[in-house]
Amino acid sequence: MSVPSDTAITALSGLLSDEGERITRLWAKRLRAETYEVEVPGRDLRAPLRHLLDELARLLRDRGEDAVRLWPEVVRSHGAYRYDQNFEPEDLTREFKSLQEVLLYVYSRRNGGVIDSDVAELVSELIWEADASAQASYARVLKTEEVRFREAAVMESVLNHVEVGILLAETDGMVSFASPPVSRLMGVPMRAVVGARAAGSLAPVLTQVNARHPTGEPFRVQDMPFLRSLREKGPVRGVMMVVERPGGSDATLEMSATPVWEEDHVLAGVIQTFSDRTEAAVKTKALENAHEEVRRLQGQLLRRTRQQALGQLASGAAHALNNFLNVLRLRITLLQREYKPEHVEALDKTVRQIGELVARLQEFSVQRTEELLAEVPVDQTVREALELARGELEQREHPVHTELDLGFPWGVKADAGFFRELIVNLLLSARDRMDGGGTLLVRTRPEGDGWLALRIDDGGSPYAVEELARLFDPLRRDPGAPQFSLFLAVARTQVQRWGGELTVENRPDGSGASFAVRLPRFRDTAEDVEALSPLPPQLAPGGVPHLKRPARRVLVVDDDLDNARMMAEVLGEEGYDVQVAHSPEVALRIWEKHAFDAALLDAVMPEMTGWELARELRQRSPQALLAIVTGADVRGQNRASLALVDAVFRKPIDVGALDEFLTQTRSEDEPAEGLGAPDPAH
Numbered sequence: 001m002s003v004p005s006d007t008a009i010t011a012l013s014g015l016l017s018d019e020g021e022r023i024t025r026l027w028a029k030r031l032r033a034e035t036y037e038v039e040v041p042g043r044d045l046r047a048p049l050r051h052l053l054d055e056l057a058r059l060l061r062d063r064g065e066d067a068v069r070l071w072p073e074v075v076r077s078h079g080a081y082r083y084d085q086n087f088e089p090e091d092l093t094r095e096f097k098s099l100q101e102v103l104l105y106v107y108s109r110r111n112g113g114v115i116d117s118d119v120a121e122l123v124s125e126l127i128w129e130a131d132a133s134a135q136a137s138y139a140r141v142l143k144t145e146e147v148r149f150r151e152a153a154v155m156e157s158v159l160n161h162v163e164v165g166i167l168l169a170e171t172d173g174m175v176s177f178a179s180p181p182v183s184r185l186m187g188v189p190m191r192a193v194v195g196a197r198a199a200g201s202l203a204p205v206l207t208q209v210n211a212r213h214p215t216g217e218p219f220r221v222q223d224m225p226f227l228r229s230l231r232e233k234g235p236v237r238g239v240m241m242v243v244e245r246p247g248g249s250d251a252t253l254e255m256s257a258t259p260v261w262e263e264d265h266v267l268a269g270v271i272q273t274f275s276d277r278t279e280a281a282v283k284t285k286a287l288e289n290a291h292e293e294v295r296r297l298q299g300q301l302l303r304r305t306r307q308q309a310l311g312q313l314a315s316g317a318a319h320a321l322n323n324f325l326n327v328l329r330l331r332i333t334l335l336q337r338e339y340k341p342e343h344v345e346a347l348d349k350t351v352r353q354i355g356e357l358v359a360r361l362q363e364f365s366v367q368r369t370e371e372l373l374a375e376v377p378v379d380q381t382v383r384e385a386l387e388l389a390r391g392e393l394e395q396r397e398h399p400v401h402t403e404l405d406l407g408f409p410w411g412v413k414a415d416a417g418f419f420r421e422l423i424v425n426l427l428l429s430a431r432d433r434m435d436g437g438g439t440l441l442v443r444t445r446p447e448g449d450g451w452l453a454l455r456i457d458d459g460g461s462p463y464a465v466e467e468l469a470r471l472f473d474p475l476r477r478d479p480g481a482p483q484f485s486l487f488l489a490v491a492r493t494q495v496q497r498w499g500g501e502l503t504v505e506n507r508p509d510g511s512g513a514s515f516a517v518r519l520p521r522f523r524d525t526a527e528d529v530e531a532l533s534p535l536p537p538q539l540a541p542g543g544v545p546h547l548k549r550p551a552r553r554v555l556v557v558d559d560d561l562d563n564a565r566m567m568a569e570v571l572g573e574e575g576y577d578v579q580v581a582h583s584p585e586v587a588l589r590i591w592e593k594h595a596f597d598a599a600l601l602d603a604v605m606p607e608m609t610g611w612e613l614a615r616e617l618r619q620r621s622p623q624a625l626l627a628i629v630t631g632a633d634v635r636g637q638n639r640a641s642l643a644l645v646d647a648v649f650r651k652p653i654d655v656g657a658l659d660e661f662l663t664q665t666r667s668e669d670e671p672a673e674g675l676g677a678p679d680p681a682h
Contacts, residue, residue, distance in 0.1 A: 008122040017061075020050070030102060069129075071130060072129040076137045082095075089138060093135070107123075165179055165184075166181075167273075173227060186274070192208075193205065210243065224272070226271075240255075240281075251278045373413055377409075378409075378454070388424050393428075404442050405441065406444045410452075412519040427440065430513075438458075454517040456515045461512075472492055502515070553597050554577070555591065558582070558629070567600065584608035584613045598627070600627050627646060627661060628645050629651065630648065
C-alpha cells in the first residue's frame, strides 16, 4: 500500500466537501443504471452512499494518509447491508467502480479536464480497498446464511426421521407445528393435529384413536401434557396414553411437555414430545420378575479398553436401576392404595438391593492408585462376579448359562475389587469363545497345602498348541488378538503379585478350554492382619466410651434439600434435636452459634467437600462426633482425611446403625486421632 501525497489528500478532501451532494446524486444515478435488476427504493439507495462519502471526507480531513486504512473499516458493514437488499457480489464491484468513475469525472470537470496522477492513484487505492472490505463482509454473511440453511435442512431431516414426535403449542392452546412422527405414533393424518385447538379439534382426534389411560379410563383433552403445562406454567413429565392404531393394535405413548419462555419471562408456548413405549409397557406386565433383569449390568470387557468397558457397564447399571425404581414405584402405588406391612418390607428390601448394586459398581469402577489387600471370600466373590456378568452371558441370541460348583469357603489374600473384576473378565472371555451358546462350569476347590484352585471351563474350540504358547504375549499381531493377550498378560501379572498364577489350558476331553487361577489361602495370623489392614478398625458399638448423656444435638449438612429434610425428620422421630444446613458456609455459622454433639456431613458439595468441612469442625470442636454420609466409594480418600471423621455411612443409610453411632461420644481427654479412621464399609 503506497503512501498518498498530502496534495492528493487535500485535493480529494476538498472535492468531497464541496461537491459531496453532486457526487452522491451522480453515483446513485449511475448505480441504478448499472444494477437495474436490483429493486431498491431511491431513498434507500442514496442515503447509504452519502454516509460513505461523508465518512471518507471526515477521515481525509482528520486522519490524512490513514484514511486509506480506516475507510475500508467503515465500508465493511456496507457489504452486509447490500446482501440484505439482494445485491450480488458483481453489483458490489460495479457500485464501487461507479464511484471511482464519478469521482474522477467530477474532479476532471472541476480542474478543467486535467486529472492529477496522485489523485487518480489515491482514488483507485481507496476504491480497491473499499471493494475488498465490502466483498469480505458480504461473503461472511453469505457463508453464515449457508450454514443456517444447512442447519435448518439437517434439523428438518432429523425431525422427519427421529422416533420421538415433537409438537409445538401456542399460548392459546393451538397446535402450530408437529413433526411427522406425531402422525405416525398417533395413527392420524398430520392435518388432524396441526392447527387444531384443544377444545374443538383434539377431542374428536382422541375419540378416533380410542385414547385412554393405562388404567383404561378415557384420555381427555385436559389431560394432554401441553395443556397442563400451559395451566401450571411448568414442565409435565411421563404422561402415558394408550391409542388404537389403524390396524387394530394398541400403542402406548409417553408424553412430556416443557414450557418455552421469552427473555423477559413471558410464556411463549409449550413443546410436547411423544415417545413409543409399547414394548416397555408389555414388559411391565411381568414386573414380578423385573429384579431378575437387574443383572444386565455389564458390557463386553474383553478386547476393549477399560474405559470402553466401564461405559457399557454404566449403561447396564442404568437399565438395572430403572428396573429397581419401577419396582419401587409399583410398591409405593400399592402402599398408597392399601397399607400392608409386606409392602414396606418389600420397599426396604429393594432399597437395600439398590445400595448393594451401587456399592458393587463403585468397587468395580473405582480408579485405584494402589491395591488394598485383604481377606477376600472366594465363593461369595464368584457369586457377585457372576451377578455382574449374568446379563451379558444370558441375554444373547445364543445364551451362555453358568453352572457353579463351589467348594472353597475360605478366603485368599487379594484386592476384593480387582479379584471380582478378574473373574468377570474371565467369564466374558470364556463366553466369547462360545458363539453358539452353551454352559460355563465354574469350580472352586482346595488344592495341595492351603491353595485355591479356581477353574472356568468353556465349551469353545480347543486352542492349537502354538496358540496356547502365545496367549500371554501382549505383542501378538494376530487380528483381534492383541487386546485379549494384553488383558491376559496384565491379569497374570496381577495374580502373580498376590502370590499365585493364571494359566489357560485345553480340557482333557477336548470339549473346550479352561482358565485356571491358583492363589494361596489366607492365613489369619497377627502379622497378616497387620499387613492386610489398609485402615484402622471401624467404630463398633461399645468401641467408644459412653458419657452419662448420649449425643442429642445433631447438625445435618447436605446441599440436597430432600435428603437433608428426610434425615432431620427421621432423627427427630428418634428423639434427636436436629438442625439442617444446606451449605458448608451456613453450617459453619450455625456451628459457631450453637453447641452440637455430632454432625452428619454430605461428602460432595459445591463450595466445600464434606471432608474439608470435617477438618474445619474438628478444629472448632475436637470432641464432637463427625460422620460422612455419601453414595460414593471412599477408598480414594487418603488416610489423613479418613482420620478426621469417626464413621462413614453409605447411602442408602441404615438408620439403626446411625442411631447406634450417635449414642457414642468420646471422653473429654480423648482426641479424635486416638479413635482411628472408620472402615469405609461402615
